[in-house]
Amino acid sequence: MAMENEQDEIVRETKEDTTKDRYLTFEIDNEEYGVDISNVIEIITMSAITWVPETPDFLKGVINLRGSIVPVIDARLRFKKPEKEYDSLTCIIVVEYENYTVGVIVDTVNEVMFIPEDKISLPPNAKLKYQNKFIKSIGKVGKEVQLLLDVDKFLFLD
Amino acid sequence: MADFSRESMLDMFIYEMNQLVEQLEQLIIQGEQGYSMDDINEIFRIMHTIKGSAAMMLYDNVSKTAHSAEDLFFFLREENPQDVDYSTLTDLVLECVDFIKNELAKIEASENSDGNPTDIIARVKAFLAQLKGEAPADAPPAKSEKKTAQVSTKTDSVNQIEAKGTHYNAKIFFEEGCEMESVRAFTLLQNLKEAITDVVTIPADVVADGSEEIIKKDGFQISFFSEKTYDEISELIDQTVYLKEFELSSGNLKNYKVVLFFEEGCEMENVRAYTVIHNLQGYCTNIKHEPEDIIDEAATEIIRKNGFKFTFSTDKSYDEVSKDLCNTVFLKAIDIEEVAAEKEAEKQEENEIKEDLKTASEPVNVQGNNVGSDTAGQAQPIKNQSVQKTQKPSQPAASSAAAQKKAAPTQHMISVNIGKLDQLLNLMGELVIAEAMTTQNPDLEGLDLENFNKSARQLRKIINDVQDTVMSMRMVSLSTTFFKMNRIVRDMCKNLGKDVQLEVVGEETEVDKNIIEHLSDPLMHIIRNSVDHGIEMPDERKAIGKPEKGTVLLEARNAGGEVIIIVKDDGQGLDTQKIFNKAKENGLLKKPENEYTEREIHQFIFHPGLSTNDQVTNYSGRGVGMDVVMNNIETVGGTISVESEKGEGTTNILKIPLTLAIVEGMLIKMGGAKYTIPISSIQETFKAKQDQVFKDPDGNEMLTLRGDVYNIVRLYDFFGAKSEVTNIEEGVLIMLENEGQHVCLFVDELIGEQQVVVKTMPGYINRVKGISGCTLLGNGDISLIIDVGGFFDK
Known part of the structure; x- marks a missing residue:
């Protein structure tokens, strides 16, 4: 028993080490966002979406991810941005958060970026724009700025 | 380590206990009118098992409670007293059962089992004392302990005892770690008491300090006389809880010790030794020899050097044995010595432990051979004469006692996670x-x-x-769920002063395990309602010419892909006017008052907060209940409806799908998507002509078919989707049935029938009206499964 726990601990530690301070960056409407990589399960290309009635419009429907049914959200619609036709660059980032697995449709996925904690600052207090609601913090890498997504609010707000 | 193994046993323990408790409850309720001897024995046995298991898992409170109940039934069994107040007895025992159940629930929820049984135990004891006609102060266990002390102090020498039936020697080993060996030994003695006489035990006083150690180390040894046969005694002992193994030998045994030398140069001493042992097996028990493994080549040397030493027990005289042994071929010298039983036992201790360890590590179940039976052909004689039971503690002790009685190695049931x-x-x-x-x-x-x-x-x-x-x-049969209801009816009758009998029909009907879990609560609510609201008081019933005893019928039967469960009472029925007024008060009416049919009004009882009983009782009247029933039934995809005739009774009808998992579906197309409709809801499909269709002033579309009028629901309208097929003549109409209501669903086209595997919608998506789940089609596409009930909700 104790042994197993120890091993678990080790596994968890190494896992944390490889995912700590790492963010997957993606683009929506020419702006770059980041999501904590520990929330990301995988990135898949666009697949057939089945529309589900009586759902908010940003919830595009469900997809078949190797036998499991996964709901997908269009990030553009979630950010109240104009809808764009899906193309070859369009990706679905499958995120897992509190036992919910949800796909997020983004314009394109860029890279995994290392952003140390001291380079991350909170967003400005004044919530002028609607999309601020979904932003947890802002990371700075060189001259570029990444808007880091608050997965909880992104999925569950309203 | 100890903790770890306990953890792994806990699941099994809980499972086993729950089963025992259920069984027990059933027996008690059946027996309320008077227990048969079989019932008493069975209850005693179950209590005993519960006690043992709980003690092993160190749940002392449970163990003690079971113990007190066991005492009670022990008395009933032994004394068979007349004029027992069965009703009080049943109450008491049910209280014990409830206590145990409660503690089990705590254990299951990984809480501390901290209930205090002192009160209930005291009451059980008081009742027992009363039965015995004693002052309540005299606690029963103390008394019976005294009895045994008397029994076991009769340490007369075996040889002096005049034969009363056959003489037996038994040596019992309990499971390691079962704890309380002395109590177990004591219980064993109690169990055997009626069958045996002139008992001598080692240790002499099982309840004395230190005896536990002896039993643990050397086993519990009993020598006694009995008129029963070897098999009967063996069976009795076999019922002991946590029995690891036991040896039983019969006859007025004498123990012999032999040292035997073969002639030098005769060769193959080991084979010769084996032959000797083999011959002895015909009439001897407890054969021990040195070297142990005579088949081994090395044994030859030892036998040559030290002689072949062996001990055995038999009822034959010295002369007979001697004559027999002297016939051995190539015999050079033989020394036969008769030894007293107890001394011999001590001498053998060490050997036996060794042997036990050896045999215990081999999971062989040797049939309990009757002594004297032919055992020729056994390659390893050493294992022969002891009846062994290598039972793991995690096996359900209750069932195994019965199932393994004949030590048959086949098991027909396994429990699976x-x-x-x-x-x-x-x-x-x-x-x-x-x-x-x-x-x-x-x-x-x-x-x-x-x-x-x-x-x-x-x-x-x-x-x-x-x-x-x-x-x-x-698939699991509904019987356990149904029989649970007996208890509810019984308790309610007692408390409410009603006389109700529960009739159970078709309890053998099987339903998916997942569904059964959701059935127990709804059924309980419905039955409570029937007894509390439905059935009148006995004198009231008499006055209106009904039999005083009310009846609640609980019936299950298969109907296609569904199971129909009916709960029917012959009580006063639903008060339509009262329900209607309540519904009005609560603002539940959705259409003009006079448009409601009686049937529709009755369905209001399934709305939250609607109780027609003015008085809140222990059981019902708080207005929660029927809506919970509704929710529960809907969770498993079932439906419920109620029919009632004033003064005649109420009938609740539950329709439950046999299984949640796989559904026979009709694949249809609407817009770009494919949907699945459960075949069981489809009555017919047809093409409509424009002249069949008309609209009411509110714009509701309707259709006439064979003289009846049906509502039309256009699926794309309902879901707020787009479809190219809007002309009623181009698409297809599907007539759906739900709880006796019909609606025609308009879809683009039919694709075909298909068995589909139901998957639940991901939790992230809130429950969608009209959708019950989804399924994957052959090409990997997702098809949503239509919830027909959704079209009927207003």
Whole structure:
């Protein structure tokens, strides 16, 4: 028993080490966002979406991810941005958060970026724009700025 | 380590206990009118097992409670007293059962089992004392302990005892770690008491300090006389809880010790020694020899050097034995010595422990051989004469006692983790889909594949069979759920002063395990309602000419893909006016008052907060209940309706799907998407003509068919989707039935029938009205499954 726990601990530690301070960056409407990589399960290309009635419009429907049914959200619609036709660059980032697995449709996925904690600052207090609601913090890498997504609010707000 | 093994046993313990408690409850309720001897024995046995298991898992409070109840039934069994107040007795025992149940629930929830049974135990003891006609102060266990002390102090020498039946020696080993060996030994003695006389035990006083150690180390040894046969005694001992193994030998035994030398140069001493032992086996027990393994070559040397030493017990005289042994071929010298039983036992201790360890490590179940039976051909005689029981503590002790009575190695039931069954079912679902994906692969289109189709058909057949088997594995009969209701009816009758009998029909009907879990609560609510609201008081019933005893009928039967469960009472029925007024008060009316039919009004009882009983009783009247019932039933995809005739009674009808997992569906197309409608809800499909269709002033579309008028629901309207097919003559109409109501659903086209595996919608999506789940089609697309009930909700 104790042994197993120890091993678990080790596994968890190494896992944390490889995912700590790492963010997957993606683009929506020419702006770059980041999501904590520990929330990301995988990135898949666009697949057939089945529309589900009586759902908010940003919830595009469900997809078949190797036998499991996964709901997908269009990030553009979630950010109240104009809808764009899906193309070859369009990706679905499958995120897992509190036992919910949800796909997020983004314009394109860029890279995994290392952003140390001291380079991350909170967003400005004044919530002028609607999309601020979904932003947890802002990371700075060189001259570029990444808007880091608050997965909880992104999925569950309203 | 100790903790770890306990953890792994806990599941088994809880499972086993729950079963025992259920069984017990049933027996007690059946027996309330007077217990048969069989019942008493059975209850005693169950209590005993509970006590033992709980003690082993160190749940002392449970163990003590069971112990007190066991005492009670022990008395009933032994003394068979007349004029027992069975009603009080049943109450008391049920209280014990409730206590145990409660503690089990705590244990199951990983809480501390901290209930204090002192009060209930005291009451059980008081009742027992009363039965015995004693002052309540005299606690029963103390008394019986005294009795045993007397029994076991009769340490007369075996030889002096005049034969009363056959003499037996038994040596019992309990499971390691079962704890309280002395109590177990004591219980064993109690169990045997009526069958045996002139008992001598080692240790002499089982309850004395230190005896536990002896029993642990050397086993519990009893020598006694009995008129019963070897098999009967063996069976009695075999019923002991946590028995690891026991040896039983019969006859007025004498113990002999022999040292035997073969002639030098005769060779193959070990084989000769084996022959000697083999011959002895015909009439001797407890044969021990040195060297132990005589088949081994090394044994030859030892025998040559030290002689072949062996001990055995038999009822034959010295002369007979001597004569027999002297016939051995190539015998050089022999020394036969008769030894007293107890001394011998001590001497043998060490050997035996060794042997026990050896045999215990080999999971062989040797049949309990009657002494003197022919054992020729046994290669390893050493294992022969002891009846062994290598029972793991985690096995359900209750059932094993009965099932393994004959030490038969076959077991017909195994218990499987439900998680594994769920997984199997999921895999099954994927297999069904994969099969469809393969055989209906678009690549195959237009090809002439005679052989492929043949194989595909064969594959489909096998998959169907496997699927049926998997489904049947998950089927559980409703009997446990139904019999639980006995208890509820009984308790309520007692408290409310009503006289109600529960009639159970078709309890053998089987339903998927997942569904059964959701049935218990709703049924309980409905039955409570029937007894509390429905059935009148006995004098009231008499006054209106009904039999004083009310009846609640609980019936289950299969109907196609569904199970129908009916709860019917012959009480006063629903008060339509009262329900209607309540519904009005609560603002539940949705259409003009005079448009409500009686049937519709009755269905209001399923709305939250509507109780027609003015008085809140222990059981009902708080207005929660029927809506909970409704919710529970809906969770499993079932429906409930109520029919009632004033003064005649009420009938609740539950329709439950047999299984949640696989549904026979009709695939239809609407817009760009494919939807699945459960075949069981479809009455017919047809094309409509424009002149059949008309609209009411509110714009509701209707259709006449064979003289009846039906509402039309356009699926795209209902879901707020878009479809190219809007002309009623182009699409297809599907008549759906739900709880006796009908509606015609308008869809683009029918695709075909298909068995689909139901998957739940992801939790992230809130419950969608009109959708009950989804399924994967052969090509990997998702098809939403339509919840027909959704079209009838207003």
